[in-house]
Structures are given as C-alpha cells and as structure tokens.
Amino acid sequence: MEIKDKLKILADAAKYDVSCSSSGSSRKNKADGIGNAAISGICHSWSDDGRCISLLKILLTNYCIYNCAYCINRASNDLPRAAFTPNEVAELTINFYRRNYIEGLFLSSAIMINPDHTMEQLLNTVKILRTEHNFNGYIHVKAIPGADSRLIHETGLYVDRMSVNIELPSNGGLKLLAPQKKKEEIIKPMSLITKQHQQSKEERRAFKSSPAFAPAGQSTQLIVGATQDHDFQILKLSEGLYNRFQLKRVYYSAYVPVGVHPNLPVLANPPTLREHRLYQADWLLRFYGFSADELLNERQPNFDVQLDPKCDWALNNFSLFPIEINKAEYHMLLRVPGIGVQSARRIIAARRLAPISYDGLKKIGVVLKRAKYFITCQGKYYSEVGLKDHLIRESLTVKPILSPSNQNEKQLSFFDVYKLKESIITGEL
C-alpha cells in the first residue's frame, strides 16, 4: 500500500479525536536538532469543519481487536484498514514539520494484537523521532489502557503530553457500548501518568537535569450524546478529573453517528450546541472558580441550550446582583455574565487610576449586552427592563432562528403576485 493511501485511511480514522492543543510545553531545540515547542501552542491550519490543525493527528493503525459500538474503527465495521511502520510516521512528521505544516505529532492507535504490542509500537515511533531525527517539537501520544506500566512510563519520558480517552462518561454506558473495556483499566494509566508527572516535576525542582515526564500534562476526551448521561454527570466527572488527576484539559466530542447499533441513539445531527454549552461550563470550572454543583443539580441535570451556563447561574442567583463595578472583588467580577478573565483584570487595573464610567467599560471590552443587567456603574443601573429576573431571562435567551428545514415556507416571487392579480382581473378565482 502506498503511503498516501495509508495516510488517507489513518487520518480519517483519527479525526474523531478532538484534542488539538500543542500548548503547555517549552521544550527547547538542541544543537543540530530540529524543532522546539511554543508554550502557547500554535495553530497551523483550519480544516473544513473549522477545527484547528496543530498536530499531525494520525493512528498508527486502525486494525482493532475491540468492538466498541460508538467507534468507527470497531472490529466488526467493514472499512479499509492500514498500518504505518514507526519509521514511516517519523519520516512523515519530520517532512511536514520542516515545511511548517504542523507543530508536532499526535499519535494514537487502535489496539492491534494486544495492548502491550500497540504501546511498544507507539514507544518505538517517538523514540525514533527524538533520538534518530533529533526532533524537539511537540509530541502527544495516547497511553493504551491495559499496557504494561513500564512501557507507559518510558513513553512519557519522550513525549510532551499523554492522554487516555475515557470516551463514555459512566460505567453503565461502558457496559452498554464497550463491554470489552472496564472503567478500572482506563483509570489505572491515568493515575499512573498523574503520579509520574508530579514526581518528575518535584525532582526537577531539585535537579534541573532530571528527565521530564510528559511536561505538558495529561488530557482526556468524553463523548457527548452517545449515551443517556446527563450534563450534570459529565461535568461532575470533569471536575473530579481536574481536581484528582490534575488534568490539563477534558475534551468533549459531540457524537457523530458512525454506525447502527440497537444500543446507540439515532441522531440527525451531532449535538454540537450541547457540546458548546459543556465547553462553556468547563471554562467556568477551570478559570472562573465555579463548581459543578453550582451550575447544575439533580433537579436541573441538563444545561438550557438557549442560555449560556454563566447567565443561567447568575439569573438563578439573582439576589447577589447587581454589583458595583468600581468596588466588587475580582472573584465576584468574574461571575458577572459578559465579563471574562481579561476584562476583569483590566477593570481591576483601570480602577486603580480612576473610577470607571459606563462608557469606559465598553472600551475595556466588557460585553455590555449581557453585563448591563447585573452591574451598577458609579451607582447607576443601566438595564432598560429593570431588576426583574424573568424579563432579563427573556431578553438574554437566544431567539430560535428559522431553520432552513422548514420547507413549506418560500419567498414570494414577483411573477406569483402577477399571476394572482391576473386571475383576479379575469375573474377566474
């Protein structure tokens, strides 16, 4: 098989993995080496679905021994299969990198033969890149659940980020759609990576030359909409992962129907709006000091798709508002809809020099469309509907846009009107 055909199959097989970030590592280039990592990460292109392309995201192989219903690469699925050799992947990465197509490699794999064999192949690939090609760009590799912990440990010493995909947010979903996998098997490598990462961090504090273990940390991915799990369960899980495993990111992937199975839901379109709400809530957890219990609860287990989670929270806790922009503390400013981390910081900096006026807020970059209902500025409240939370909710709700699927409506044509008039004139009504 030619390299182009392999690339076609194995890029296609990897596209459902949403992780794309190349940030968090400051690996430096070495003498006679190629590549370095940018701490902020760099996007190199944007594909037709609008998602960024930062890393060469491919599977080593899509031959799989597992048969998970939600996965395109399941053993029972009839699709073309291919496998790269570690050398082919290394060549491809280096040549793409030299042309500045990519920021590095994101290597994943289906499970060929057994987990240990697969992990060994992944390890070989990154070893070739780092030692033979002297490559110092970004590498993100999947840890294979069930593989020997020594293999995972050794791989971690070569790469910048490691991840294990949880995919299904609950044990029930796992039993239903991926009966060959067990929750414990997925959690085990995750806690191993967390431990090693922290240990190497501490060691490096004492001895700068001691090896770094996955310096850009760990991430995971959850599929949204393949099982009956509520947003509350998903968000609770993410919160746990951030707190217990110090994950850098949890990615959410709206389920794209890839097969027919009695246990799978039938969806017309991937639930991208729900995915978007979860990402918004995820940001609230990581950067805005919210907890999952504040945003959702057993009575309201799902997000309102028409209102973003922060607005929803603010309206449910309306007694806390309005707050005075020139006095409120940082953590409270962060909780106002329409004020983000950057504008909150700017408000703090600007009000040290002079009180901020309503007009000044706009210049700072606050989204007044949302913020005006929840703030006072130099003592004055600016919303036109007053302090009534039900009216505010109404004006903040996204108005449903007429969907193009409504086939019965059509635009009137000039000639239709003409015909109508003609029939009136001729009396043929």
Add this chain to the structure above:
Amino acid sequence: MIIFVFDNTFEGLLTAVYEAYYTNARPDRIVTEVYHQPNLVDAVKFIETDEVKSNKVYDAIVKKVSKEALRHVYHAFLSETVDAPTIIYRYLTIAFKMGQQVDHLLTNKHILEIHKISKKVTREKHRMLGLVRFQLIKEDLYYASIEPDHHIVGLLAPHFAKRMADQNWIIHDKKRDTAAIFDKSQWFIAPLQYKNEITNNNEEALYQELWKTYFKNIAIKERKNSKLQRSFMPTRYWKHLTEKS
C-alpha cells in the same frame, strides 16, 4: 496644521518625536513620506533621521516608561497604517508623563488606539507563525512566500531561526519585496525581488500531495463549517497556503 514628515524608518520616527519635544512648534500629525501628500495649507517639516536623537528617545522609553511600551510603539510602527506615527506620538506624550503605569490607563482614547494597532500586529505575527509554508526549492534550501497586512517578517525570523535551526530558509514578503534569510547560524533582512513561479521537484510534490490528502481527510464532514474556518484563516492568506491553493 503642523505636519512632521519622516523617512519611514523606526529611527526616523523616534527622531520626529525628539524634535517634537525640543522645538516650539508641536506637530499635529506625524506621517511617513510614503503617505505624505503636500498641500498649500499645512506647515510641513521634514525630519532628518539622527541616530543620536533617536537613541535618546529609545532609551527614554525603556527607562522612563517600560519595555512593554517600547513593544507597543514598535509593533504600532510595523502596522504601516497612516495614523500609526501620530498615535505613537500621542501615546508617548502621555507615557512620558505617567511613567510605567501608562498601559493601565485603559479608558483613555489614545492608549486604547495604540493598544489596538499593536495587538493587530501581534495577532498577525502569531497567526503567521502557523501559516508560513516552506517549500524545498533546491537541495537544502527552503523558501516561503507571504503577503501579510503588516510588516512582520522581522518578527517571524527569530522564531524560525530557533525552530528550523538546521536548514537554510528564506521567508519572502512579496508585498514589500523584503525577505528574512537564514543560513543555519544567523538571520538577516534583505531586499528581494523574485517573481518567478517555483517548480517543484519530486520530493516536494510528494509531500505537498500528502499534506493536501491529510488536510482533506482530517475534517469531519458532518460538522462542516466554512464560516468558522474563514474567520480563523481569512481567504486573503489562502494564496500562499499549500492546502488551499
């Protein structure tokens, strides 16, 4: 109106700022000779670039204000917009009074103006770090052509000098006929006029083909979103992108 005209160099601009401080006639506008259009009404003063004077202003910005302010000034200069020199001058008059706190004056019109253009340049620079596409045109010589809105080729060079340290490369700004050239040890900026079409050898053609294949297959068709794609990667850049041309 009093107008200062300088020679479109950064040193020229700083000399103009120096002159504005030490002459009685304060300028209402500062423009480069590129944009200057003479008329009968305005009093025009041509500034002669003076290294001593410009160095004084340069050092004063770092010492009396901050390195951050110098970065804003330089990036605003690189934006090559008509109003940039005037905006820089107004910013510096406030900055020399306020000191290092000046960048916290976020509700001031003049401060916001310079932050806005300097941010535009910084953004384009960051975007271009990803969008530069090298082609192997000869043995061990990589060439990339770009047409950025702002004059950022000098900001891109240090990044690639660190990253592609073991290859010779040229980043060619076709709009300005300038190029950053790297010879495996150091980079420099030089004028370059090269209009010819580049023909690819076999190896180069193969990798371009592979990259296009990858680009096509990594998209999820069910989630196609051209608007989002264009907002991140505006169509004016597509001409120089392997995957889009």
